Amino acid sequence: MEKMKNFFLAILATGYLSYVLGKQVFKTISCHHYEEENEQQQHICSIRVSPLCASNNVTYSNSCVYCFANIALNHTLTIQHGGMCSKPPKS
DSSP states (O other): OHHHHHHHHHHHHHHHHHHHHHTSOOOOOOOGGGGSHHHHHHOOOOOOOOOEEETTSOEESSHHHHHHHHHHTTTOOOEEEESOOOOOOOO
């Protein structure tokens, strides 16, 4: 019974740490790869979903989509946090 209790505590701790670490602020995302001519011509991103909230309060589905948007906006975006952006309050 003690082993089972420890196992469930380990699972809970892992889930909690994943949640906490997933909320960390991203320092930078390197978009240099997406600036290459070949990448700019193809403009293809994977369908992997790993949302990022940018400084323009737009949620980008993954770092590739964020990078193409950031390049189009002359590198004016920064990452606020991982996950979905919260909607602005209604006036």
